[in-house]
Structure formats: structure tokens, C-alpha cells
Amino acid sequence: MQMFRGLTKALATLQTRPSPVSQLPELTRWHAESVLEALSRMSALRSTQLRSYASMPLSTEKERLVILGTGWAAARLTKDINCNYHDITVISPRNHMVFTPLLTSACVGTLDLRSVAVPVMSLQKHLREPQNNYFLGSAQKIDPNKKNVHCKDEDGTEFDVAYDKLVIATGSQGSTFGIPGVEKYSHPLRDIHDANAIRNNLIANWSKANTPTRSSPERERLLSVIVVGGGPTGVEFAGELCDFINKDLRRLDPERAAEMKVTLIEAQQVLGTFDAPLREYAANKLNKQGVHLVQGMVKELTADEAHLSNGDVLPYGLAVWSTGVGPTSFTTGLPFAKTARGRIAVDGEMRVLQHIDPEKAQGTEVQKPSDVKMDVEEHDTGHGKEKYQQVDSCWALGDCSANMELPLPALAQVAEQQGKYLAKAFNKLAKDPSAKIEPFNYKHMGSMASIGGNDALIQLGEQGKSHISMKGLKSYIAWRSAYLTRLGNAQNRFYVIVNWLTTRVFGRDMSRW
Ligand SMILES: Cc1cc2nc3c(=O)[nH]c(=O)nc-3n(C[C@H](O)[C@H](O)[C@H](O)COP(=O)(O)OP(=O)(O)OC[C@H]3O[C@@H](n4cnc5c(N)ncnc54)[C@H](O)[C@@H]3O)c2cc1C
Numbered sequence: 001m002q003m004f005r006g007l008t009k010a011l012a013t014l015q016t017r018p019s020p021v022s023q024l025p026e027l028t029r030w031h032a033e034s035v036l037e038a039l040s041r042m043s044a045l046r047s048t049q050l051r052s053y054a055s056m057p058l059s060t061e062k063e064r065l066v067i068l069g070t071g072w073a074a075a076r077l078t079k080d081i082n083c084n085y086h087d088i089t090v091i092s093p094r095n096h097m098v099f100t101p102l103l104t105s106a107c108v109g110t111l112d113l114r115s116v117a118v119p120v121m122s123l124q125k126h127l128r129e130p131q132n133n134y135f136l137g138s139a140q141k142i143d144p145n146k147k148n149v150h151c152k153d154e155d156g157t158e159f160d161v162a163y164d165k166l167v168i169a170t171g172s173q174g175s176t177f178g179i180p181g182v183e184k185y186s187h188p189l190r191d192i193h194d195a196n197a198i199r200n201n202l203i204a205n206w207s208k209a210n211t212p213t214r215s216s217p218e219r220e221r222l223l224s225v226i227v228v229g230g231g232p233t234g235v236e237f238a239g240e241l242c243d244f245i246n247k248d249l250r251r252l253d254p255e256r257a258a259e260m261k262v263t264l265i266e267a268q269q270v271l272g273t274f275d276a277p278l279r280e281y282a283a284n285k286l287n288k289q290g291v292h293l294v295q296g297m298v299k300e301l302t303a304d305e306a307h308l309s310n311g312d313v314l315p316y317g318l319a320v321w322s323t324g325v326g327p328t329s330f331t332t333g334l335p336f337a338k339t340a341r342g343r344i345a346v347d348g349e350m351r352v353l354q355h356i357d358p359e360k361a362q363g364t365e366v367q368k369p370s371d372v373k374m375d376v377e378e379h380d381t382g383h384g385k386e387k388y389q390q391v392d393s394c395w396a397l398g399d400c401s402a403n404m405e406l407p408l409p410a411l412a413q414v415a416e417q418q419g420k421y422l423a424k425a426f427n428k429l430a431k432d433p434s435a436k437i438e439p440f441n442y443k444h445m446g447s448m449a450s451i452g453g454n455d456a457l458i459q460l461g462e463q464g465k466s467h468i469s470m471k472g473l474k475s476y477i478a479w480r481s482a483y484l485t486r487l488g489n490a491q492n493r494f495y496v497i498v499n500w501l502t503t504r505v506f507g508r509d510m511s512r513w
Pocket residue numbers: 068069070071072073074091092093094096100101102103104137138139140169170171172189190191232233328330397398399400410411412413414415448
């Protein structure tokens with residue numbers, strides 16, 4: 001490879017110089033011209049190969065590693081993989097990784113959207129080399145026998161990519177539990193587009209409520225926001241929103257700001273993964289900031305009302321849905337074994353499993369995302385382990401997969417640790433194919449959630465076991481510092497610091513795009 005690049009460079013140099021060949025004796029000149037012509041042909045052939053890569057992978061001496069996704073797991077793997085031993089191809093409909101813990105801040109303009117998006121090309125400098133690729137597209141199907149991934153780009157153009165090793169890290173999607181109207185009328189909060197749509201809708205409603213001919217009930221509805229789901233994402237969004245109302249909207253129009261109503265609806269406990277004292281503290285703090293906490297279940301959303309199972313009806317102008325995650329249709333459609341919650345079943349080394357007798361799997365597994373039941377036990381003690389075998393050269397990481405013997409929650413810290421683990425394993429195996437790889441061992445670093453008004457909760461260690469809990473301003477500072485240091489690159493860190501300072505000094509921008 002290096003020799004080829006050297007020759008191509010030499011060719012380019014020779015071609016740009018006046019005429020070194022013409023100065024040679026005739027026979028030598030003929031030889032030199034033939035060599036140049038051959039090199040030109042090789043160079044042209046190489047560009048053709050790149051263009052027709054769809055059907056013909058480049059053959060170098062290195063293994064072709066194909067990574068599906070650019071989320072937490074895939075980004076860490078892409079960053080840590082040693083490209084001296086692997087040619088990599090990353091395929092994802094998103095050309096950046098989203099720093100999800102700060103996404104709620106982008107919904108109200110505390111942070112710019114670009115601050116929480118880490119470009120894929122900045123993750124791994126070797127991606128700029130011709131033997132490595134990023135393809136904007138989605139994997140549609142995997143053929144594990146032919147070691148081939150069938151993909152589609154945004155225009156519907158289809159292409160195939162062959163692999164020596166495949167890593168699936170395609171994440172999850174928000175669960176709607178088949179509740180009527182949720183998909184149509186509410187906003188999920190998972191991606192940059194979602195944050196942008198939420199912000200635009202919020203600002204539009206704020207302005208529309210002020211139209212002189214607007215009726216009072218309609219004004220009240222437009223200024224009402226419901227957040228469904230009291231996990232960390234729902235709570236952080238509600239907290240950020242109240243902060244925005246109390247600090248910025250109040251400055252613009254105190255009367256209208258006082259009419260804004262934020263309701264957080266949760267079926268069980270708000271911040272259920274935190275200890276009771278922290279939960280209580282958060283509930284009081286949210287209340288003080290103006291969040292109405294409602295315990296209940298939404299049974300239907302119409303265009304402007306949320307109907308709860310106890311008969312209550314809440315009019316709303318903006319509904320944000322954040323009630324946990326489930327598998328995507330890509331995941332459930334794959335020809336591999338699944339957990340009871342529809343995630344790809346993997347073993348301790350993150351290798352994808354399949355049923356030894358695929359016929360037996362028919363009808364017993366989740367076939368579509370809508371079949372998923374989140375209240376079923378995903379943990380399988382290992383009896384029946386003999387039913388499964390490893391799929392050749394195929395691994396799965398992050399939200400889309402789980403080890404049935406030890407299923408882990410859908411968290412960035414799980415996904416990132418798995419990406420790091422697999423990169424280390426691949427790098428080790430590339431140097432020594434007989435190297436022993438230990439199973440993945442997850443280390444829970446703790447949980448954090450900001451609750452608005454310069455306050456956050458931190459619980460280090462696992463719930464129920466001995467751990468450290470923190471709340472108040474010091475937690476808020478720790479929360480910010482922790483995420484700042486975790487952010488993808490120096491450019492993102494710089495953007496975030498500038499955004500935080502700008503917000504503090506000038507307030508949040510109200511322009512709508
Ligand atoms: C708002 C929000 C806040 C969060 N806060 C926290 C937090 O504070 N702490 C924490 O630990 N966790 C948090 N999480 C959870 C965390 O973000 C997820 O667990 C994590 O993103 C999972 O990583 P992943 O790599 O498995 O999937 P993702 O990060 O979701 O990435 C999936 C990738 O796959 C791509 N993809 C999808 N389908 C295909 C396909 N067919 N072909 C190719 N590519 C595909 C997607 O475009 C994406 O790039 C938060 C989540 C959200 C939404």
C-alpha cells in the first residue's frame with residue numbers, strides 16, 4: 001500500500017515537471033514512458049475501484065472492518081481502532097455523533113446544535129485515507145453467509161459493502177408502546193433534528209399565542225408544554241425549559257412567561273433510577289421552578305390534547321415524548337437471535353448469536369418494534385445456552401444489543417465502554433491472532449441529571465449499594481465539568497464553553513429557523 005502511494009506520488013511529481021523523460025537516452029526514455037503509462041493505468045484503475053466499491057471491496061493485506069452507526073459505541077470503536085491493522089468503512093445515516101447528554105440544552109438554545117454534534121471525520125484521522133470510508137446511508141440487510149451488508153443512501157441508491165469483520169452499533173429508537181397519536185403528534189428527543197424541531201415549535205407557539213385575535217383557551221393551550229416520561233431525559237428537558245422561561249422569556253414578556261405551563265407526566269416515579277432522597281429533592285426543586293408533576297399514563301394524544309387513563313384531559317401546544325427505548329425495525333429484522341426485548345443477542349465478547357436451529361426461533365421472537373414488551377424480563381439465566389452459536393465475524397454493541405445473561409441498560413456509558421473494549425480486542429487480535437480476549441466487564445460510573453436552575457443530581461456507584469450522592473450547585477458544576485471533559489473534540493468543547501458564557505451574559509437566542 002505504502003509502496004503504491006510512493007509510486008503514485010513519484011508519478012505526480014514526474015508529470016508536473018517540464019520533461020525529465022525527454023532528456024533521457026531513447027531506450028531508457030521508452031522504458032520510463034512505459035513505466036509512467038503503467039502507473040497512470042494503475043492510478044486510474046484505483047479510482048474506478050473506489051467508485052465501484054459497492055460490489056468490489058479493495059483488497060489490501062489488512063482486514064476490512066465495517067462499522068454500522070456513528071453513535072456512542074461506534075464512535076468510540078472508530079476512534080480507538082488501529083488503522084495500521086484494519087481498513088475501516090463506517091456506514092450511518094448520520095455523519096456525526098450526537099453528544100446526547102447535552103441534547104436537552106440544545107432544545108431551548110442554551111447550546112447551539114453544532115456544539116453537540118461531533119463530525120465523524122474528526123473521530124479518526126485515517127478516515128481521510130482512500131482505503132477507509134465513511135458512507136452516508138443505512139444498512140438494510142445483512143447476509144452473514146456472504147459477509148455482505150446491503151445499504152441505501154438518502155436518495156434510495158442502493159449499494160453493497162463486503163466485510164471481513166462487521167460491527168453493528170445502530171442504537172435504539174424511542175418507545176411509543178403503540179399509544180395512538182404519539183408518533184404523529186409528539187416530538188421524540190433523540191437527535192439533532194428533534195432538538196431543532198422542539199425549539200422551533202416552542203418559539204412558534206410563544207409567538208402565535210400573542211396574535212391579537214387569539215382566544216384565551218387557545219392562548220393557554222399554545223403556552224402549555226407536556227413532557228411525557230420522568231426519566232433523566234424528560235426531567236432534564238423540563239428543567240432546562242423552566243430555566244429558559246424563568247430567565248429569558250420573563251425578560252421579554254413577563255405576563256406571557258407567567259402563563260407558560262410545563263407539565264411532566266410519569267406513570268411511576270420521577271427519576272426512578274435515583275435514590276429516594278435525591279428523587280424527593282428533585283421533585284421539590286422542579287416544583288419550585290414551575291414544573292407540574294402529574295402521575296398518570298397517557299392513553300391517547302390528539303393534535304392538541306393528551307388523554308390520561310384516569311380521564312384527565314390536558315390541552316397542549318407542544319408534546320415531548322421520552323418514555324424509554326426499544327429496538328429499531330432494522331434490528332428486529334436481522335436474521336440473528338434476539339433478547340425478549342428485541343435486542344440482538346450477544347455473548348460476553350459482544351459476538352452476535354444465532355439459533356442453531358433457525359426454524360425453532362420462528363414465532364418465538366420479537367419480529368417488529370411494535371411487538372416489543374418492555375415489562376418482560378430480558379435476563380435469561382443461561383439455561384438453553386446450547387441453543388445458540390456465534391455468527392461468524394459479527395459483533396454488536398450499544399443499545400441495539402444485549403447479553404441475555406447480563407443485560408445492561410441503554411446508556412451512553414455502556415455503549416462507549418463496549419466500543420472501547422472491542423477496539424482494544426481487535427487491535428490485540430490483529431497483532432496476535434491467538435491472544436486471549438477477556439469478556440466485556442461493565443463498570444457503572446454513576447448517574448447524573450441536571451434539574452434546571454443551576455442544580456443537578458449525582459449518584460456515584462449503583463443504586464441500593466453504598467455510594468456517594470450529591471445535589472445543588474456543586475453537583476451542577478461537577479455535571480458540567482464531567483460532560484465538558486467527555487465531549488468529542490477540542491472544537492466541541494470550545495463551542496460549548498462559548499455557548500454557556502453567551503447564554504449567561506446575553507440570554508438565549510429566540511430566532512426561529
Ligand atoms: C436526550 C438523551 C440524553 C441522554 N443522556 C444520557 C446520559 O446522560 N447518560 C447516559 O449514559 N446515556 C444517556 N442517553 C442514552 C445514550 O445516548 C444511548 O444509550 C446511547 O446513545 C447508545 O449508543 P449507541 O451507540 O448504541 O446508539 P446511538 O448513539 O443511538 O447511535 C446509533 C447510530 O446508528 C445509526 N444507525 C441507525 N440505524 C442505522 C442503520 N440501519 N444503518 C447504519 N447506521 C444506523 C444512527 O444514525 C446512529 O449514528 C441519553 C439519550 C438521549 C436521547
